[in-house]
Amino acid sequence: MWTLAIVDDDRQVLGGMSRLIPWEQLGIRPIGEAMDGEEGLRLIRAAKPDIVITDIYMPVMNGLEMIEQLRKQQFDGKIIILSGYSDFDYARKALRLQVDDYLPKPASPATIREVLQRVIAELSEKRAAENREQELQDRLMQYEPYLEREWVKSVLTGGTFSPPTGPYRMLDRLGWKGAQFMMLALEIKRQGRTEGISARDWHLFRFAVGNTVEELARQDGLRSYFLELHSHHMTLLLHKPLSWPAEAFRSEVLALAGRIIESVDRYLQVKLRIGAGLRKDDWTAIADSTEEAFQALAERREPDANHPCVYVYTDAGFRHPAARNVRPVRFFQEMADAVRTFDEPRALLALEDFASSDSGVAQLSPGELAALGTQLFAILSFTLYDSGHKLDDELPPADLSKELGLIENAQQWKAWVAEKVKRICRRFTPNENLKHKETVEFIIQYIHEHYAENIHLQDVADQVYISKNYLSTLFRQFTGETFGDYLTRVRMEKAKSMVLEKKLLIAEIAERVGYRNVPYFTTLFKKHTGRSPTEFYRA
Structure with missing residues (x-):
């Protein structure tokens, strides 16, 4: 009033x-x-x-x-x-x-x-x-941890994600202004206690490793950001003010890497290998340190003197000069994300971009191409294992080595990867589609039964035990609409019926379809029907 x-x-x-x-x-x-x-x-x-x-x-x-x-x-x-x-x-x-x-x-x-x-x-x-603006601000606050994580992942892997609030607010939140950085790449070895375990236990192991890593970094007084990447790979970004001596910072990071390996082995009986990238003076170069860390991990040519499972990046670690221009971390992440949802077009597009003529892949030797293929297939294997699928019967390790050994150039390597991606996606998609279709049908039924309540995508994701982001993608793939748009459409259709019945006040109708704010409801109704509730009532 x-x-x-x-x-x-x-x-x-x-x-x-x-x-x-x-x-x-x-x-x-x-x-x-x-x-x-x-x-x-x-x-x-x-x-x-x-x-x-x-x-x-x-x-x-x-x-x-x-x-x-x-x-x-x-x-x-x-x-x-x-x-x-x-x-x-x-x-x-x-x-x-x-x-x-x-x-x-x-x-x-x-x-x-x-x-x-x-x-x-x-x-x-x-x-x-004002209400729309407030809702937008509330959503941004709600999604800020997710936006921060996506932006950090983009910075670490060389992606292009931009936060709506701009990078400088993120830099303030993370304490990255005026800092120096060094990246550690962590790899869980699939042996010993982690061999043959269930997907659920594998997730628990990764969670436990992450907690241990972050706790050790805090104890050492190093500011850090831990991020799970694809399957058995994780990253730990470490930073200190630029005023801190560079060599002292590097020594602290390598000492921490050694303690991480020892502690995870002692307390979790999980074997790790760690690669260390070079120190960087600016946040925009973090992705370079990530690439270096994973390159050191892949080559395993320069172990730290005090910790044999910590491998330090040097330019000498490349077997071929052209390999310096190849940056596979972002490619591996994109392929893992695509294959996780059996999105063949997305995976092939990532492959096309990575193997383009100016990427440096064309200059790799057959041995380097084989190593790259082995890494990729291991990542895809671990990624699918997370979803309960095994690739061993698709391509046993002996056959994998044999096929990669026959590859002589980048074009053959690209064709080999494309063929494997197609086989993986087409093999698992039918059953997954059926399961996903049933999930989306459940969501639709849930919306029709609970549209009057203050429901959110997270509420439904909790019901079906799927992450909110993955569920959002599935829902849009099957319905062509976002969860929010579909919910609004259902509410507006219900509201239209109530208005035409001419039994309730507009405020009562708004409340019965899930809106406490009558002006906001009126705005949505007019946007949906082209007329305000009163005009619709009189028509």
């Missing part, structure tokens, strides 16, 4: 206006009257009405002086001038003070209703816009 104050030095006008305004019909509540500008100023400051109707000519302080004071104090309510005079100078000053409308003295009931309806419509639109 809107609130209204009247300021006029004529008691008859005050009484007449109070009688002529259709308060209940317009959804307005009176909150006070004043008989001069100074008294009106005190009333408006205290009550903060949505609408003010004021005379111009009044004692002590006139209406325009009062309005000027209100605008200086950032009063943003609607102001309607009430006057029996026609004065160009006053009209011009009123426009400058952003007066919203004008009522002549005396004003007819029809004119009063028309002017008030107009300013109320503007207030409703303004409030709806």
Whole structure:
């Protein structure tokens, strides 16, 4: 309900206006009257009405002086001038003070209703816009941890994800401004305790490894960011202020890597290998350190003197000069993400980009291509194992080595990878499609049964034990709509039926289809049908 104050030095006008305004019909509540500008100023400051109707000519302080004071104090309510005079100078000053409308003295009931309806419509639109803005801010706050993680993953792997708030806010949140960085790449070896375990236990092992890694970094006083990448690979970004001695920072990182390997082995009976990239002086070079760390891990040519399972990157670690230009980390991540959902076109597009003529892949030796293929297939194997699928029967290790040994150039390697990706996606997709279709059908049924409640995608994801992001992708693939758009459409269709029944007030209908904010509901209804609920009712 809107609130209204009247300021006029004529008691008859005050009484007449109070009688002529259709308060209940317009959804307005009176909150006070004043008989001069100074008294009106005190009333408006205290009550903060949505609408003010004021005379111009009044004692002590006139209406325009009062309005000027209100605008200086950032009063943003609607102001309607009430006057029996026609004065160009006053009209011009009123426009400058952003007066919203004008009522002549005396004003007819029809004119009063028309002017008030107009300013109320503007207030409703303004409030709806504010509500939309607030909802957007709330969503951004809700999704900020996810957005931060996606941005960090992009920075670490050389991706292109940009946060809506821009990178500098993220840099402040993470403490990356004026810092130096060094990347560790961690690989869980599939042997001993981790061999032959279930997918569920494999997830638990990775979770336990992550907790141990982060705790050790905290104990050492190093600021860190731990991130799981594809399957059995993880990253640990470490940073300290640039004022910290570079060699001391490097020594601390390598010592921490050694303790991580020892502690994970001792407490979890899990074997790790770790690659260390070079130290960087700027956050934009973090992806280079990631590539170096994984290159050191893949080559395993320069173990740390004190820790034989920690491999340190050097330029000498490349067997062929062209390999310096090949940056596989981002490619491996994109392939793992695509194969996880059996998205063949996405996987082939990532392959096309990675093996393009200017990527350096064409210059690799047959041995380097074989090593790259072995890494990729291991990652895809681990990725599918997470989903309960095994690739050993698709291509046993002995056959894998044999096939890769026959590859002589980049074109053959690209064709080999494409053929494997197609076989994997087409082999598992039919059953997965059936399961995914049933999941989406459950979501649709859930929406139709719970549309009146304050439901979110996370609520449904919890019901089907799937991550919110993956579920969002599935839902859009099968329905062509986002979860939010589909929910809104269901609610609007239900609302249309209720409006046409002509049994309920608009506010009641809004509440019954899940909206507590009536102006926001009205905005959505008009966007969906092209008419407001009232117009739809009368049509």
